[in-house]
Amino acid sequence: MSNLEALQTKIQYEKTFDCVQCGYCLPACPTYETMERETHSPRGRINLVKMVAEGKASIDDLKDPIEKCLGCMACTTVCPTNVQYGAILEGAKEVIEENEVKSPSQEKVEQFIFNTFFPSSNWMGALSNAAWFYKKSGTQRLARITSASRMAPLNLDKFERVLPEVPSPVERLTRKRHVLPDYKLTTKVAFFTGCVMDGMFFKTNANTIELLRRSGAEVVLPKDQTCCGALHAHSGKGTSAKELAKRNIEAFDIEDVDYIVNNAGGCGAKMIEYEKLFEEGTSWYERAKEFTSKVRDISEVLVELNALDFTTPVNRMVTYQPSCHMSNVQRVTEPPRILLESIPGLGIKELKQPDFCCGSAGIYNIVNYEDSMEILDVKMQDVLGVNPEAVVTTNPGCLIQMKLGIEREQLEDQVEAMHLVDLLMEAKPVSKRG
Amino acid sequence: MEEWIEELKDILPEKQVMTELSDRHSYSFDASFGEYLPEAVVQVKNKQQVIHVLKVANQFRIPVYPRGQGTCLSGGPLPVQGGIVLDISQWPPLIDVHADDLTVIVSPSALTADINNAAEEHGLMYAPDPSSAHVATIGGNLAENSGGPRGLKYGVTKDFVLGLEVVTPEGEVMKTGGQTIKNVTGFDLTKLIVGSEGALGVITEATLKLVPKPPAVQTILAVFDDVRKAGQAISKTLTSGILPSKMEFMDQACIQAVENFKPAGLPVHAKALVIIELDGHPETLAIEKKLVQEIMEKIGATETVIPQTAEEANGIWQARKQVSPAIAQIKPTKVSEDATVPRSKIPDMMDRLQKIKEKYNVEVVVFGHAGDGNLHPNVLCDKRDQEEMGRVEKAVEEIFEAAIELGGTLSGEHGIGTMKAPFLESELGPVGVDMMRRIKNSWDPNGIMNPGKIFAEKGQRLVLRSE
Numbered sequence: 080m081s082n083l084e085a086l087q088t089k090i091q092y093e094k095t096f097d098c099v100q101c102g103y104c105l106p107a108c109p110t111y112e113t114m115e116r117e118t119h120s121p122r123g124r125i126n127l128v129k130m131v132a133e134g135k136a137s138i139d140d141l142k143d144p145i146e147k148c149l150g151c152m153a154c155t156t157v158c159p160t161n162v163q164y165g166a167i168l169e170g171a172k173e174v175i176e177e178n179e180v181k182s183p184s185q186e187k188v189e190q191f192i193f194n195t196f197f198p199s200s201n202w203m204g205a206l207s208n209a210a211w212f213y214k215k216s217g218t219q220r221l222a223r224i225t226s227a228s229r230m231a232p233l234n235l236d237k238f239e240r241v242l243p244e245v246p247s248p249v250e251r252l253t254r255k256r257h258v259l260p261d262y263k264l265t266t267k268v269a270f271f272t273g274c275v276m277d278g279m280f281f282k283t284n285a286n287t288i289e290l291l292r293r294s295g296a297e298v299v300l301p302k303d304q305t306c307c308g309a310l311h312a313h314s315g316k317g318t319s320a321k322e323l324a325k326r327n328i329e330a331f332d333i334e335d336v337d338y339i340v341n342n343a344g345g346c347g348a349k350m351i352e353y354e355k356l357f358e359e360g361t362s363w364y365e366r367a368k369e370f371t372s373k374v375r376d377i378s379e380v381l382v383e384l385n386a387l388d389f390t391t392p393v394n395r396m397v398t399y400q401p402s403c404h405m406s407n408v409q410r411v412t413e414p415p416r417i418l419l420e421s422i423p424g425l426g427i428k429e430l431k432q433p434d435f436c437c438g439s440a441g442i443y444n445i446v447n448y449e450d451s452m453e454i455l456d457v458k459m460q461d462v463l464g465v466n467p468e469a470v471v472t473t474n475p476g477c478l479i480q481m482k483l484g485i486e487r488e489q490l491e492d493q494v495e496a497m498h499l500v501d502l503l504m505e506a507k508p509v510s511k512r513g
Numbered sequence: 514m515e516e517w518i519e520e521l522k523d524i525l526p527e528k529q530v531m532t533e534l535s536d537r538h539s540y541s542f543d544a545s546f547g548e549y550l551p552e553a554v555v556q557v558k559n560k561q562q563v564i565h566v567l568k569v570a571n572q573f574r575i576p577v578y579p580r581g582q583g584t585c586l587s588g589g590p591l592p593v594q595g596g597i598v599l600d601i602s603q604w605p606p607l608i609d610v611h612a613d614d615l616t617v618i619v620s621p622s623a624l625t626a627d628i629n630n631a632a633e634e635h636g637l638m639y640a641p642d643p644s645s646a647h648v649a650t651i652g653g654n655l656a657e658n659s660g661g662p663r664g665l666k667y668g669v670t671k672d673f674v675l676g677l678e679v680v681t682p683e684g685e686v687m688k689t690g691g692q693t694i695k696n697v698t699g700f701d702l703t704k705l706i707v708g709s710e711g712a713l714g715v716i717t718e719a720t721l722k723l724v725p726k727p728p729a730v731q732t733i734l735a736v737f738d739d740v741r742k743a744g745q746a747i748s749k750t751l752t753s754g755i756l757p758s759k760m761e762f763m764d765q766a767c768i769q770a771v772e773n774f775k776p777a778g779l780p781v782h783a784k785a786l787v788i789i790e791l792d793g794h795p796e797t798l799a800i801e802k803k804l805v806q807e808i809m810e811k812i813g814a815t816e817t818v819i820p821q822t823a824e825e826a827n828g829i830w831q832a833r834k835q836v837s838p839a840i841a842q843i844k845p846t847k848v849s850e851d852a853t854v855p856r857s858k859i860p861d862m863m864d865r866l867q868k869i870k871e872k873y874n875v876e877v878v879v880f881g882h883a884g885d886g887n888l889h890p891n892v893l894c895d896k897r898d899q900e901e902m903g904r905v906e907k908a909v910e911e912i913f914e915a916a917i918e919l920g921g922t923l924s925g926e927h928g929i930g931t932m933k934a935p936f937l938e939s940e941l942g943p944v945g946v947d948m949m950r951r952i953k954n955s956w957d958p959n960g961i962m963n964p965g966k967i968f969a970e971k972g973q974r975l976v977l978r979s980e
Binding site for chain 2 (some may be wrong): 096097099100101102103105106115116117118120122123126127130135136137140141143144159160161
């Protein structure tokens with residue numbers, strides 16, 4: 080196989096031919112809107128991948144356009160020919176990653192972040208503990224720990240201010256791994272805790288488990304679960320993503336459950352695509368398929384179980400900011416809205432462009448801070464138009480980003496950003512059957 | 514850096530003059546065939562910037578190719594001879610509705626669907642509705658004289674243009690037409706520029722005509738077991754005193770493709786479907802609906818379906834919209850043509866298409882705006898297969914020949930561009946083409962505006978193969 084042929088296989092050259100260049104993706108693409116050029120549109124990126132595969136452009140020419148893609152996948156929902164943009168994007172990222180010449184220290188830092196930090200709940204716990212310590216003691220420890228990554232222009236001081244209160248290390252350690260409902264079981268689920276969710280939004284995870292329990296579900300938290308691998312796949316580290324998928328498949332395989340529930344749109348999106356990481360026909364492919372068939376967002380499960388009565392009115396006007404990965408990859412759009420509508424007293428106003436990405440996109444807002452803020456500004460204009468008292472999200476990245484947006488607009492006193500799950504708990508749900 | 518690029522940067526913000534390879538590649542294509550690398554991509558955001566670019570280009574003899582959002586199906590914005598792609602898509606959009614005059618003033622960057630939405634807020638409608646209306650700019654629509662399903666009743670883009678502001682190839686500003694519905698002053702340069710595919714200048718503003726938005730619409734679906742009968746039913750309806758707003762046609766291959774792709778409950782054994790939309794006052798529609806139904810059944814429709822709710826009607830139109838993606842599943846490359854014939858010749862054209870399909874052993878499916886004779890024969894192929902693409906080129910040539918022989922035209926709504934330039938003379942004759950060339954040469958003495966389009970180079974042929 081020639082070099083070009085090998086490159087063509089890796090970069091998903093064949094898949095680029097599904098694109099008929101109609102341009103229907105342009106109005107859906109946030110970076111096309113803010114960066115104002117075809118180079119930063121899905122159609123432009125697919126064309127560049129093709130040019131690289133044909134030897135007409137270099138991998139270097141591809142780097143910036145691909146790295147500036149949020150991966151929000153809004154283009155895939157409007158594409159009339161079902162182009163597999165996700166596969167093309169990840170293929171391009173892998174090729175760029177392999178081509179990259181990195182300094183030894185950069186290598187070390189990345190290895191730490193992707194191979195040690197994210198897959199390890201200990202490290203996430205450590206981060207969380209540090210955050211707790213930071214909040215309590217006011218030192219710069221968190222900033223120091225995270226900025227050790229040196230991942231390009233970091234603006235962690237900006238994010239630090241919007242991080243939520245985190246539980247004490249003791250609270251984290253004493254969490255139960257097996258929760259039973261008060262009454263007859265209807266279903267058994269395994270809960271995927273996620274790294275950022277568990278590290279930063281421990282309380283939201285606890286609320287999620289409680290909502291499931293009150294819905295009559297037996298909840299288990301498999302001990303050996305690890306990071307979903309989304310951040311690795313989006314950074315061109317396909318091999319690591321695959322390893323993490325295997326570990327999760329194994330961790331959840333030991334439990335005989337109806338669903339594998341998550342409350343992070345981005346993690347869910349990665350996990351429902353696990354089988355795509357493996358070759359068809361292999362046993363891992365089959366195991367992954369079995370796994371993905373059980374993956375559900377918390378909102379889907381709550382709507383399906385339909386076991387809760389919300390007893391306390393929440394007299395607030397909110398708007399819903401859907402997670403891109405939940406809408407465009409998991410294609411879960413209605414359940415969160417159904418849940419919001421079932422809260423008494425709640426006023427709900429739709430954004431003009433709810434499907435426009437908030438700019439969080441995994442760690443995009445950290446590595447491409449300026450670009451991310453331009454996208455966030457577009458989102459915040461929309462939010463200002465609705466003038467809500469809360470922005471409801473379903474993904475930790477979006478949650479932090481919306482908090483940041485609110486702070487940038489100096490609206491902290493008027494608007495809060497919150498996870499759907501926490502809002503649901505505020506309405507004091509009780510079991511319909513209980 | 515070339516001197517002319519330096520001169521461009523004198524006035525334009527740096528961000529708006531792109532010379533990086535990745536940016537140049539990103540503007541090297543449109544929704545048709547072929548890729549040509551420009552030397553620079555220049556984004557303009559106001560009239561002064563257009564004047565500056567054209568003055569520099571004219572001075573240095575650099576070709577300029579105006580471009581909207583690049584949805585063109587005939588190659589209009591392709592930089593075939595290098596030079597400058599002039600991107601107008603980032604111009605801040607202006608849509609200024611003058612409801613009392615039933616007009617709207619727009620910037621070239623306004624999206625066509627947005628113009629219609631703005632008009633609807635005043636109970637009005639901008640009628641031309643190309644399928645790409647939610648993506649395409651009005652500037653591109655004006656240049657290519659785009660059509661759409663509603664063309665049957667309302668016409669194409671040119672029928673809605675009252676006046677234009679244009680920057681000439683030498684960088685001067687001119688106005689054509691005006692703000693009034695009636696205007697017979699002098700030569701009709703408005704109509705000359707609309708559809709001139711960017712070869713005569715750059716449109717910087719347009720005044721468009723609006724019409725009252727019809728209060729109601731009615732959809733009817735008619736099923737046929739014979740293509741000829743479907744054609745006759747279309748003609749009969751149109752001569753009966755009823756003018757539907759849309760009359761769309763789908764052949765059996767399209768029906769089956771849609772049902773394989775996203776089942777919509779279409780009758781897969783039918784040879785043809787005609788989807789009709791009537792618009793107007795609800796009481797008129799009730800009468801016209803019955804009449805159309807009677808005509809369809811009398812000519813031989815095996816079934817007529819009257820949707821009972823807006824959702825049901827929407828379902829039928831959704832199925833029609835699925836044709837393009839559905840047929841792309843048959844084979845990845847779609848050569849979408851818009852050969853148009855007199856309405857009475859639709860059945861003959863269908864016969865010719867069948868023969869062409871067999872002769873060259875290519876996949877051809879047909880759908881389109883049959884009410885105005887504007888068919889979209891789509892040849893489905895794979896552009897990686899050079900041998901097949903050779904056969905496709907021949908088949909497409911013969912499709913054009915068939916349309917012209919039947920008294921039709923090369924293009925009903927897509928324009929000539931690069932794709933159909935080699936066939937222009939066969940429709941217009943040598944004198945017709947020569948007169949057009951003379952107009953072009955006097956408007957654009959240095960030949961900088963969108964060269965390589967409409968007029969073929971000597972010996973130029975249709976090319977769908979990249980190598």
